[in-house]
Amino acid sequence: MSDLKQIATLIACAPLLACASPGTELAPYPPAEAGHVRQIIQLEPRDDEASYKVELIIGKELEVDCNHHWFGGQLQEKTVSGWGYDYYQLDKLTGPMGTLMDCPGQAKKKALVTLGGDPTLVRYNSKLPIVVYTPRDVQVSYRIWSAAQETRKADQR
Template structure:
């Protein structure tokens, strides 16, 4: 019995050594060892042949809950200057088994859809960035875990960080 009490006290001491008190709540902190850029990608799969992996590491913010990220995925291609184009494909959010992290996998053959306005045959083609046509869901801002996106070769991954506006009260009346 006395041995069990000593083991319990020892475990309690080990646990509380890594805690920081913030008022009434104890918060567990990570060990002081730093995580390298390659170590934080261990959970994520490597890209298949003809695919590439893009990694977005977000800086820490004071209020990350008030921010989110949207991905802008596309290709720079030659098109006419008149019509609007979108790339065809599906972006799937995949959960890494055993880790719970999410990465994003694009399946696309690079085909485009566009409007059919008449174009002057003598008009030169222009180079422009054409985005994936399907609307992409916003991603919760989290500076502790990288955003990993796997796309076919030739695709570009861009992103936007959005912040919530100050909460306002609607007047009555």
């Protein structure tokens, strides 16, 4: 292979880590601490990825009654030093907490009880994994949000 082709291949592969061997795309990310796990979301490529967001849904499946239940905790956004890649870390969940309504005659059911507060929306980027560190017993799910193609003008007043 000519030097020019080798340089072109390196330039094409470097930002995407796509030419690396399997598993090396996680090499920049720190290992999980004791009692925690590293959970990975790898997104499919899409046209116009800027029109999408990823909602992180973090919690545990529990037996619940008719009340609204949630966990406390702080999901922190951090950056891999020297790489600039973001990742998310949840050190612990507190609770669960819930409302105190009476639920006469209603049986308990299994449901995902999630981290309370505003939803965590992150940029859709299929070129890098979304990496989330959580305690071992915590589940990470996600939902894809998309923007409408239609835009509207604001009123001038």
